Amino acid sequence: MNLKLGVIGTGAIGREHIRRCSHVLQGAEVVAVSDINLDGARNAVESLALNAEAYANGMDVINAPDVEAILVTSWDPTHEAFTLAAVAAGKYLFCEKPLAMSAEGCRRIVEAEIAQGKRLVQVGFMRPYDSGYRALKKVIDEGAIGEVLMLHCAHRNQSVAENYTTEMAITNTLIHELDVLRWLTDDDYKTVQVVYPRTTSKAHAKLKDPQIVLFETHKGIRIDVEIFVNCAYGYDIQCEVVGEEGIARLPEPSSIQLRKDARLANTILTDWKDRFIEAYDVELQAFINDVKADRLTGPSAWDGFAASVAADACLKAQQSSAIEPVSMPLRPAFYYR
Amino acid sequence: MNLKLGVIGTGAIGREHIRRCSHVLQGAEVVAVSDINLDGARNAVESLALNAEAYANGMDVINAPDVEAILVTSWDPTHEAFTLAAVAAGKYLFCEKPLAMSAEGCRRIVEAEIAQGKRLVQVGFMRPYDSGYRALKKVIDEGAIGEVLMLHCAHRNQSVAENYTTEMAITNTLIHELDVLRWLTDDDYKTVQVVYPRTTSKAHAKLKDPQIVLFETHKGIRIDVEIFVNCAYGYDIQCEVVGEEGIARLPEPSSIQLRKDARLANTILTDWKDRFIEAYDVELQAFINDVKADRLTGPSAWDGFAASVAADACLKAQQSSAIEPVSMPLRPAFYYR
Amino acid sequence: MNLKLGVIGTGAIGREHIRRCSHVLQGAEVVAVSDINLDGARNAVESLALNAEAYANGMDVINAPDVEAILVTSWDPTHEAFTLAAVAAGKYLFCEKPLAMSAEGCRRIVEAEIAQGKRLVQVGFMRPYDSGYRALKKVIDEGAIGEVLMLHCAHRNQSVAENYTTEMAITNTLIHELDVLRWLTDDDYKTVQVVYPRTTSKAHAKLKDPQIVLFETHKGIRIDVEIFVNCAYGYDIQCEVVGEEGIARLPEPSSIQLRKDARLANTILTDWKDRFIEAYDVELQAFINDVKADRLTGPSAWDGFAASVAADACLKAQQSSAIEPVSMPLRPAFYYR
Amino acid sequence: MNLKLGVIGTGAIGREHIRRCSHVLQGAEVVAVSDINLDGARNAVESLALNAEAYANGMDVINAPDVEAILVTSWDPTHEAFTLAAVAAGKYLFCEKPLAMSAEGCRRIVEAEIAQGKRLVQVGFMRPYDSGYRALKKVIDEGAIGEVLMLHCAHRNQSVAENYTTEMAITNTLIHELDVLRWLTDDDYKTVQVVYPRTTSKAHAKLKDPQIVLFETHKGIRIDVEIFVNCAYGYDIQCEVVGEEGIARLPEPSSIQLRKDARLANTILTDWKDRFIEAYDVELQAFINDVKADRLTGPSAWDGFAASVAADACLKAQQSSAIEPVSMPLRPAFYYR
Structure with a gap:
């Protein structure tokens, strides 16, 4: 009784997820893949020894009758349309971040999902x-x-490529903190x-580079995140939580x-x-298990929307050097976990 | 193409392994279980929602035509007979430690396996x-x-029950070090x-309690193992390896x-x-994968035999307070990994 | 050839310094003490077994012919006058912080010292x-x-008394970081x-409580200091310095x-x-040695002035919640170390 | 009222102690020095700016009327005679290790001291x-x-010179553990x-190299000491104490x-x-203070004797590879601290 998965996009991350679902995780099999380059899809089927149909169009994956749930790992600008289509089809979908290219796009997904009446979308925040x-x-x-x-x-990378811009510190790097810190604190940015x-x-x-991003949350928590993507010494994620009674710190990755x-x-x-390699396994196994249990519990379309709204405010704050509001609507009851 | 497993013994560890193979690991399913108490076997099938036959006799599991590989988690004194039967049947078998009740019993398995011509047995050393x-x-x-x-x-337990004896420090506790330190050093005790x-x-x-066990290996490595099973403060496994150029230390389990x-x-x-919970998963997944690849790579019958010979020497040394030889025959070429 | 010290103020810190100079450090002896309460001064002489004159007026200590250098540990509002008097008398003086009650007062000392032509004043920043x-x-x-x-x-205290105010987080607590971070970075706050x-x-x-103070320096270094004086868990001073090539962290105090x-x-x-107890010894020994070598090298009147100017800006920033300038004049050549 | 010290032997350690007593510690001054090479003694007086008499014979230092206490830092084989002479003269003496060239020599000092009726000798164990x-x-x-x-x-040195022998692992290296572990456990080796x-x-x-030395004490404590004097990676002193309720570990030296x-x-x-540089200061300051208080509390002649007896047993055990007794007489009441 394996969950039958369709995967849209067979680039690097797509293949990685296919391998994971086929050879590492439990309870799923990939029965359909697509890529805008059909040969790429076919090659994935062959080289990963899948018993799966290859399509040129992701919509065909969504509509394939044997596909029970979808993984979206295609080009970022296509995420929104595929997600909306899966929601319309009433199928579960796991979408790699970003959920959409704008907060507005995320909101459209949220609204479609609420209208449809059931949580169907998980966004690929693995932390x-x-x-x-x-x-x-x-x-x-x-x-x-x-x-x-x-x-x-702190979010530190050893180095980044020439094409990495000041804005990408928010959209590609901080985006992970934007999600995980909301989850950790059960709070929203103000x-x-x-x-x-x-x-x-x-x-x-x-x-x-570096940049420091300072948040105030609705509860009044103050968060500072150092983003330093050419820190030279390694990939290093730090998180220290100061409470009234003590301080807790994210463990360093285990090493000799x-x-x-x-x-x-x-x-x-x-x-x-290497830092979150196990988290990817756990994330997708949880998605598979949750779909089978017919109840998603992971990062939702709302979480994707919230991260997107926060990112927009960060981008504005990068420009203005002022304290910018993060204008989030109230979380609908639909999304309380 | 799941590997079809039979499990002999549905006590605590048996059920744990059944759960693991059915709901955590990839590529296997449990199709037969047995217990000396048939009701126990039936209960396992039901409560773990297996699609499996329940038997009263482990030999029936071994001989069931659909069973491709066997896990032995029955009462310790039955391990040897089940293992020999599986070898005779030419089926892969994973046997929880101890492989047999004596070094002599382990040697019989080694000899049967060599005679049979192929590595079929993995012993349940998970470290x-x-x-x-x-x-x-x-x-x-x-x-x-x-x-x-x-x-x-050092191998430290917070506390042990009243029935734990001085000898059990070797047979139940040190036995894990006896295996893992051979593997770590690629060496044998002298x-x-x-x-x-x-x-x-x-x-x-x-x-x-405590006891300190001192080994010399064939290469001349000196090993000291503190066994302290009422150390009061926790379960703690330490291993520090001193080399010519530096010292490496087993990581502490990750924590906040x-x-x-x-x-x-x-x-x-x-x-x-909690300490080795992930290792159990990895161990059984490796067994499943290796069986499917038709080539075992984990702890072998020889390793079970070697641990048993070493344990016997330790028990003698407990009594004599003298330096006792560990009389191992040379490793047959059959067992070089 | 002990350095002959006069100590103004025989309260808790005064007595501590007298004990230090008399029984711990090398090369000094206390020959005069004063306290606004003459009995206190006499009691210090007696209980600490000093061979010293007791005075009611600190000016008498400064003017005593046998006094070669002065320690000021009196009531804070008296610091400026005693320091100016010592400078006028051409005598070396170590003044516990604050050097004066205002930046203006510190500036008067700086100007007097420059006019006098020689560094005579060390301020009691021990870090x-x-x-x-x-x-x-x-x-x-x-x-x-x-x-x-x-x-x-971070500067964290387990707890503070009822009379500790929001402003005191700057003037009593942050004041130490204000000095030591200038010294550490060889930079000034902007x-x-x-x-x-x-x-x-x-x-x-x-x-x-807590507060977070954010600085930009002239070199463009960004500094964040968490002040948390009811942190509950202990007294804890943290300092992490992020550089282009790596990160260095202040050691935790040594413990079992x-x-x-x-x-x-x-x-x-x-x-x-307990945290800086050794630093007090080192600080005063350095002062004694420097006076004997006729060349002060420790925190100067200028450093006291700089800390005072920065503290004033912090107090303003506490009120305004805006980014406030720290208006420091250029450091005179006189004060380059 | 400085303690007037005489120093016998102005080699490297002698000069270091002279510097320490003259320029770092409190309450002492060096008034006499000697060296078998009189020019060396004179040079020490001059280069360290001492107000001290230079002698060619250590006995003259002991007998100089103004000398109140003696430091012996001369050639090892001369330690015993100088120590016995100081005891005979009723003067306090600090003798660098070894106290004598044999356990027998140490015993003669112990007996002389007991006969004389008062603890006068401190041996230079600084740990x-x-x-x-x-x-x-x-x-x-x-x-x-x-x-x-x-x-x-563990006692590890980065490397040792060619002339370092197997026996020196005991007499020059382990000797420090032999003393400090007795003190730490308040116990004697059996x-x-x-x-x-x-x-x-x-x-x-x-x-x-390396060697492992295993002790049993009279209380039944088991001690293992790894001596590894070409460990390549650094100078490293480790000590872990396992008790019934928990384990305490010597701190690593503080570092960034x-x-x-x-x-x-x-x-x-x-x-x-660098490892024990502060301990030398504390050790000598304690000796100075104790002499002034007319009551020694540091490592005694008995401790020097005990370390010597233990070292002899270790040397025998190096040869025999057997379990050797450490034959210590009972500690006389005279030496209970």
Whole structure:
């Protein structure tokens, strides 16, 4: 009784998810794939030894009668249309971020989903499935540190390519914090401010790096996130939660402690893919299980919308250097988890 | 094309493995179960929602035509007979430790397997599947610390029941180190000595606790293992490998760092089941994958035999307080991995 | 050839410094003490077994012919006058913070000192004498982390008394960071902003706690300092310096690592006096040595003035919630160290 | 009222102690020095700017009327005679280790001291003055880990010179553990055994390195000490104390935590002199203070004797590979601290 999956988009992430669903996870099989380049889809079927139909059009995947749920890993600008189509078809769908190219697009999905009457969409934010963040949330939710007052966070990449721009620090990098910090605090952003430290000499002309983004939430929590994408030393995600009774910190990734060359050292990862690799497995397994249980519990279309609204405010704050409001409508009852 | 498994013994561990194979791992399904108490087997089928036959006799599981591989999780004294029967039937088998009740029994399995001509047996030592030990072995094998000279290890339990005896420190507790340290060092024990520190007041009359077991290997590596099964503070597995160029240490299990109550603290586990829970998954998934690939790579019957021979020498050393030889025959070429 | 010291003010800190100079440090002796309460001064002489004259008026200490250098540990509002008098008398003086009750008062001292032609005044900022901060500065100055871009700091107290106000978070608590961060970065503050997270329920009515103070320096370094004086868990000073090549962090105070009660824990101090106790010794020994070498190298009147100007801007920023300029005149050549 | 010190031997350690007493510590001054090379003594007086008499014979220092206490930092074989002379003269003496060249020599000092009726001799074991060991002893003595059952220790040097022999691992290296572990556990050694791991390729022909020394104490505590003097990675002193209620570990020396080059690292010292540099100050300051208070509390002649007896047993165990008794007479009441 495997869940029959269709995958739209057989690029790098698409193939990775196909491999995952076919050879790592439990309870699913890929029965249809599509790619705008049909040969790419066919090649995926063959090279991954799938028993699946290859299509040129993602809509055919959505409409294929044997497809029970859809993974969208296609070109970003196509996400919204495929998601709306799946919702219209009443099929479960997992959409890699971004859910849409604008907050407005996300809102259209939210409205379609509410109109349709049932949560069908999960957006691909994987950090809530990371064991470290889960442990951190558990500590918070159990009250071990009391009411949360502040978060000190950092998102650091060893380096980025020439085409990475100042805006991408929000849309490609901070976007993960925008989601996971909402989830961690069970709260929404109220205002945002961006400040620019002196720029590292390792950044190229189009990029201000590092940046610090400062949030105030509705509960009054203050969050600072350092984004530093040419930090040189590694890929490093930090999150420290300061509560009334104590402080909890996201664990460092587990590694061998080495005494060598006059140093007592642990390795820091350099490739972001290694940092959350298990979270991707957990995320998709949870989606498969939830679909089979007919009840989604992961990041919703609303969460995708919220991240998008927050990102827009961050982009405005990058320009204005002022404290910008994050204008979120109230969360509809439909989306309370 | 799921691998069709038969499970002999539906006690706690049996059910845990059935759950794992049915609901966590990939590529297998349980089609037959047995228990000396047939009702127990039937209950397992029902409560775990299996599509499986229930038998009273494990031999029926082995001989069932649809069963492709067998898991043995029955009463320890039955392990040898079931394993020999599976080997005779030419079926793959995963046997929970101990492989047999004596080194002699393990040797019979080794001989039957060699006679049969193909590795069919995997013994349930899960530590080589723990991510921490794997990372440690990787560091060693890559040469990061040079030639290994010494290992300092500890195996600590918070407490044990009244019926736990001095001998069980070897047969139930140290047995895991006996396997994993051979694997880690790619070496065999040459001698063993046991020394007894003053006994903790938390140990009861029949138990000398802690104990320190000292090994010399064929390569000349010295290993000390502290066994302390009423250590009071938690379940704690330590392994420090001293090499010519540096020292590598098994990671502490990942946990949230907490600043609270005038302490900067990480949680130490108290339940041994939490420590290696992921390793059990990895171990069985590897067995499933290896059976499907028709080539076992995990702990072999020889490894079970070697651990048993070493345990016998440890038991003798517990009595004699002398340096006892560990008399292992040379490893047959059949078992080189 | 001990340096002959006069101490003005024999309250708690005065007595502590007298004890230090008499029984811990090298090369000094206390020959005169004063207190507005003459009996207090006499009691100090007696109870600390000094061979010293007791005066009612601090000016008498300054003018006593045998007094070669003065420590001012009297009531804060008297600091400026005593310091000016010592400068006028051409005598070296160590003044506990604050140097004066206002930036204007500090500036008067600076001007008097410049007019007098020689550095005579050291202000009692002890953190640059802490071994941790010194190690941190060494790492920075050696270029190990490249150019400094950001500092993430925290100053946390377990709790404060009812009479502690929102303003005191700047004048009594942040004042130490105001000095040490200038020293660490070899830089001056350009702007400051204060944001208020939700207030801990452990704070009383007159206090907003925690606060976050955000600085930009002339070099463009961004500094955030969390001030949290009812953090409940301990006294904790954090300082993380983010550079182009890496990140350096102030060491935690050394303590025994304990495995106990299911925790792997280090003690966090609760009393601020324990945190910098060695720094006080080092600070005063350095003052004694520098006076004997006729060349002061510690925190100067200018540093006291700079901290006072920055504190004034912080107080304004507390009120305005706006980004406030820190208007420092250029450092005179006289004060380059 | 400075304590007037005479220093016998103006080699490297002698000069270091002279500098310490003259320029770092409180309450002492060096008034006499001697060296078998009189020019060396004179040079020390001059270069360290002492107001002291220079002698060619250490006995003249002991007998100089203005000398109140003596530091012996001369050639090892002369220690016993100078110590006996100081005891005969009724003067306090601090003798660098070894107190004598044999246990027999130490015993003669013990007997002379008892006959003389008062503790006059302190032997230069500095580890009990190290802040880390003091904190560790405090944790033990407060009962935080309950009764002590085991100690796991290591003494590692980055490398040693060609002339370092297998025996020197005991007499020059382990000698510090022999003292400090007695002090830490308030116990005496009963038996000792030495085992040899495979030898590092970095050791030269005359040296077996590493070695593991195993002790049983009178209380039944088991101690293992790894001695590894070509460990390559740094100077590293480890001490883990396992008690009935928990485990306490000697702190790592404080250092800056650095994130750099894909590593989260702390520096490990490489020069042993840096490791205990503060302990030397504390040790000598304590001696000065104790002499002034007319009551020695530091490592006694008995402690020097005990370490020497234990070292002799270790040397025998190195040869025999058997479990050797450590034959200590009972501690006389005279030496209870």
